[in-house]
Amino acid sequence: MAEKKPIVAITMGDPAGNGPEITVKALAHADVFDRVKPLVVGDASMIEKVLGIAGHPDTTVHRVETVGEAKFEPGTIDVYHMDLIDPDKFEFGKVSAMCGMAAFKSVVKAIELAMAGEVDATCTNALNKEAMNLALEPEGRHFDGHTEIYATYTGTSSYAMMLAHHDLRVVHVSTHCALREACDRVKKDRVLEVIKLGNDACLRLGIEHPRVAVAGLNPHAGENGLFGTEEIEEIAPAIEAARAEGIDVEGPLPSDSLFSKALGGWYDIVVVMYHDQGHIPLKTVGFVYDREARAWQAVEGVNVSLGLPIVRTSVDHGTGFDQAGKGTSNELSLLNAIDYAARLASDR
Missing domain, CATH: 3.40.718.10 (Isopropylmalate Dehydrogenase)
Structure with a gap:
């Protein structure tokens, strides 16, 4: 048939x-x-x-x-x-x-x-x-x-935005809000919710054993509290809770190097804390401008609503x-x- x-x-x-x-x-x-x-x-x-x-x-x-x-x-x-x-x-x-x-x-x-x-x-x-x-x-x-x-x-009530360009995928804790508000939205329950939504999306796409990475909010993922405590107080506890549910998840990781690893195949999806943290790397690789032709060679990328x-x-x-x-x-x-x-x- x-x-x-x-x-x-x-x-x-x-x-x-x-x-x-x-x-x-x-x-x-x-x-x-x-x-x-x-x-x-x-x-x-x-x-x-x-x-x-x-x-x-x-x-x-x-x-x-x-x-x-x-x-x-x-x-x-x-x-x-x-x-x-x-x-x-x-x-x-x-x-x-x-x-x-x-x-x-x-x-x-x-x-x-x-x-x-x-x-x-x-x-x-x-x-x-x-x-x-x-x-x-x-x-x-x-x-x-x-x-x-x-x-x-x-x-x-439980949903998140996932962006994808070929094998690079990101899913957001928050999207369309002011950056000051985005920092306030980094809470354990929400981070855990997004980890689970991202893991489930990978399973639905046929990835048998998803590898999930979680970005930190602050520079160097907070540097053990030196540059912020959200990683210690909210993100790390969410990661531990996800591991307890059997999810293969790593983090919190510094976002300045994380996406190079994701592009290299280390991870199947990256949980990001706010809009631009995920959008910038996706659009950098997906939107290709030919400076000599002065035209867009490619404008690629997919937005998927999870949940x-x-x-x-x-x-x-x-x-x-x-x-x-x-x-x-x-x-x-x-x-x-x-x-x-x-x-x-x-x-x-």
Whole structure:
């Protein structure tokens, strides 16, 4: 019997950004359809608008109102059309409440489809946090980003963000908050929770015996209390508790050398204490700029939300407002995110 291909709902992201363009470019790769059944969630008019910009004017956009209507055929992009954009008010590269709300509603619909079992996984293009909250705050709502939206609409309290570039993986104790607040969030229970989420993610990815590294918060991992006590009071006790549960975990380790070891294959995943501690190394290796050509050679990396009852992966870059509508955005990150979604969906 042929292996069932998962249906992956792909949100269009902020339509004023590069999400629609890289979606068209990614789904122009016919081999994507060998692995998944892709369904774009958003506004079909935006996908149609960028076909020529993306270099694929002959691609057919198929509007659907239900998942069952989708064709899942190369050369055709199935779009769960939600009629979100007024073309007379739309501009590429501009922050707007209309586009922010469109991106938000696309995400919520993808979550609803996954929670209802109509799709097997979700994959998100980038949204603009300013635009989204410009739309939501007059209604008394605010979200820091995708992860918080997913947590809210799935009723999840234990979750974390994992970033991956090939075999380099990081999972965060905190993400979108001020650095001062991030330090306060380094607590034993949260660190232990993230260690367990990271270990479980590796198991789901087929790593039989995950090796987990935990970064320190302070320079030199605190130097035995000389540069801070969080390692002694919060991080080390969490590591000991994880070991007691049978997890192969090492740390706290100085982050200035830890990622070189992880790239060298010492560890399968690194637990980091705050946003930039994990994002900087991932994007340094995943985002490659060709200085002679003055163009991005690669923009790779995958964002995975751990702890959710549904699969969610995402591109590991922003909306690219400076490139929107120019045909220059790179689809590699989205292709990788789609593949990760398929791998995680097959484990369920």
